Amino acid sequence: MTTIASAPSAADANESRAGLLGLIPLVKSRWGLLAWTVFSGILSQGGALATFAVGAWLVGRAATGTPPAELVSGFGILGIAVAIAVGARQWQAYVSHELAFSLIETLQVGIYDGLERSAPRYVLGRRTGELASVATADAELMEHFYAHTLADYVGAIIVPLGALVVLAFLHPLAALTLLPFMLLVASVPYWLASRAGAQGRIVMEHLGRLNADTVETIQSLRELALFGRENDFLDRLRERSRTLAAAQRRYGVRAGLEHAAIDLSVAGATLAAAIVGLWLLHAGRLPLASYPLMLVLSGAALVPIVEVTQTARKLGELRAGARRILTIFTQKSCIRDDGQAPIPNDTTLSFENVRFRYDATGEKPILDGISLTLPPGEMVALVGASGAGKSTCAALALRFWDVTGGAVRLGGRDIRELPLAALRRKIAWVPQEVHLFNESIADNIRLGNPEASLAEVERAARLAQAHTFIAALPEGYDTRCGEQGARLSGGQRQRIAIARALLAEAPILMLDEASSNLDSENEAAFQAALASIRGKRALLVIAHRLSTIKHADRILVLEHGRIVEQGTHAQLLVKDGAYTALATASED
């Protein structure tokens, strides 16, 4: 398997340590929305608390002999509290969603930008494709955090403080009584945090293992039947399920304890308020009319804190997500696109003593002095064992990376002096692992030439021997590729990619042949496509099959980043070297 996506990134090393708040500058452009979201959230929580408080105050006054007429103003205040709470709740719902959707624009598109700069380099030890799903999930977590959770956190600080102030007005002792309970409720998750974290990890680990085994069972139904191992696997899954159940029980016991402890603390606050209030009443320092207010406020002030303690456990996850996103946002480009030179008319591609290594220090070079020339219309085959550096040559010509020594030239011009987009328009590429976008086949072929007419698309497809099977599909060129679309074989995908490369109308075509064999129909079609292209474009083929190699004008045999043999098929056979061993094996 040769892929051009490899090598670790140095950028991962200086991974940000800033965590959640490190993302704040990224959402700077949405500053106003963020502020309104938090503000309306506080107002909504505060309004709800105020409704209960005003209600209790009203009840206290009414019960202690206030005449009905004097209550009317109280009713008014109660109405206002309800209106504020409900209005703010509605407003928050609206503005927080608006924030969430603008963050989609900022974060998701930002991830695209970051990965666009870094691809095909590894980021966080993963290939771009693998990272994509993690990163987009992270972005969703962040949206949720900023749009919904952040306001709750700020509210959990501000609203209880407001309640403390009101209580202090009733009597300083009332506020002092509540304070320790606030700290208690807020800190319960922290006492159990390490246990919760460890248990959570164990549960996730067991769950992951069970799910992986389930997936494996589904994928290997055929093997299980063939080897008669169905019951062994079922037993293993049962065992996994039991282990998971035990871990989840332990988790449940701890979570239940936490839940109970928080609930008891909240009740404790009301109880303490009741006892202290009684004493204050007895001492004549608190009017009886205020007693219900003190009771209600002491209980309800803790509610916003309780709400966020439920989510506090996820903070670690959020922090990790924020770090990953920041790493992606700060990815530096592998190369600099500042070339201004005009594209030369001559499109001879040449490598001059090219050296390349991913990492400046230590590592063995991937290419160690490669020189080759690809004049227009010629076909050159690169052959050699995997890891010899064949695919790297293609990556350097496309400037996914820059050489670390020597130069790649187009028409004699160092490609670093050319504008990147213009350079890539001169070189079309058929990768080994073809990516078809989840769009129509026609649009997939149009990738490098979006304005092409359907007739042009068809012409390219015919040249690539892809027209016949595309036309045979029920929806023809409108068939969607990708998961929900047509199930295309590897050979068919490859030919669509060839059509795509042909339509780009680049004078140079680089083709990374699939290493696995195609069935005879696909093989024949592929060879026919190659034959029809030969001579029309300069072809650089990273070849695995003798049937392809044989027809090259020149064959370069790579070994450990060096060209060890070159010549035509016939010439190389005479040499009786590395190439001969390979070729004779395939001959019989």
Added chain:
Amino acid sequence: MYGSIVKLVGPIAGKFAVSVLLGLLITACYAAQGVFLALALARLILGAGGGEATPWIAAFAVAALLRAGLLWASEIASTATAQAVKTRLREKLLSHLLTLGPGITLKQQTGDLQTTLVAGVEALETYFSRYLPAVVIAIFGCDGVLAALFYVDWRSALLLGLFVIAYPAADWFWLRWRMPKHAGMFEAMGAFGAYLLDSIQGIVTLKAFAATQARRQALALRAQALRRQCMATLNVTLVRHGLTGLLTLSGIAVTLAYDSWRIAAGELAPLPLFMTLFLAREAFRPLERLEKEFHTAWSAGGAAEPMLTLLAERPPVGEPDHPAPVPWRYDIAFEQVTFAYETGTTAALSQLSFTVAENEFVALVGPSGAGKSTLVSLLLRFFDPREGTIRIGGTDIRHLALHRLRELFGVVSQDTVLFHGSIEDNLRIAKPDATADEIRAAAKAAHIHDFIASLPDGYGSQIGERGAKLSGGQRQRLSIARALLKNAPILILDEATSSVDSLTERAIREAIEAPASRRTTLVIAHRLSTVAKADRILVLEAGNVVEEGAHEQLARTRGVYAKLMAAQEGAAA
């Protein structure tokens, strides 16, 4: 729909009842706590000293302690329900899946099966452990609280009750009217996510074609369109959010104001007033909990259907009632075999007849879709023929116990599935009691031993992400070693060496064809070099044998075989 969900998990009534009972007791404790506070306050208002209020405050403390204990128990109970549900669902689905066998993957994509068995089970779990108890608790809990209030003052209870009933009614109404729009929003978000993912996964291709900027613009436009579309629907859908908040707060406020007015006018005693103060909140609490759990019901509805569909599938092949003895010779005969994957579709095999003698080496060739792989699936009894009979050693394979039949075959196929685990585990799966020497011998014959020995952990190396990354050829060679280790009397090679380089292929072929290991061998291959060595070649086309003979013979006849070979040889010439 929901009835069949309940049937899916079978008897969990006991665990469920415990969850519900605990939930109701918790609600009762909340209510009792409020009642005790109200009683204490009422005593104080009526002029009693602090001493008379103290017992009620003590009772409050007892209720709070009791509730904490109940909450703990309730969490444990719902975990237990969750476990019971998941264990039972998994057991049921997985054992059914294994009885269905590999044939099911033709009807359902493995990705869908994974979703059903992994995410679906999780979704249903919360339905049973959280949502259903919440429904019952909401129904009885709210009623209980209102009943307590009714006992002291029916007017407050009735007024509050109006708001409590309006809450789920508003929800229900909203659901009928607005949920489709809301669901449309989730779909649009999902579509955007998929587009982004697709773009990132294809980013290297985009770069190569200088198309990253165009794609970025499309992405930004889609994000904007998504925002506009979603905000437009949100205006409407968020009304529900405001409405439930309005009902809760105004319900409490209106009832309190009404009661305050009445007590000031001398129409109400203090106890009902204080009970309203403390109980009004509790009347809404079970509803709020239900609302929180609501989305789980929504996802459960979607998760249950594919499960029911899967469980409704019948296995394509059955075990014989009285299995015949295992044959002692290993020739194969297809007699007039006809097969179609689904009724009404064109037959994949029609009236196919051929024989393979014991120890004969037969190659199957033909264009894709000719029925080569179908033939193998029938031989292994992943399916049964519609018509005709397949015999091994003269015995109809339908009369053999399934696992006895499959023991007769060593199969190496084009896509090699390796299991998570060490290389040795993967080989041993073919013969659990194999000795280390046997494993080594098989690996050597498949030309993979040297590679394995070169790994730091040798045969103990883990396969997969963190372990040895194997190339397609290496995987195939492992699979060949596995088949050799099984040492079954019939060997089937389905494109077995397609990813192996030619030198290795030849060596492997020599190992397989060694006289000592000579056995009945059926090969599906495209490479001329593989096919040419066969004793006999069967050329399949449209589900039938159209040519038959040795390589030289067929090459001379200028028929289908000659054409196939020519296409492979000379296309680029």
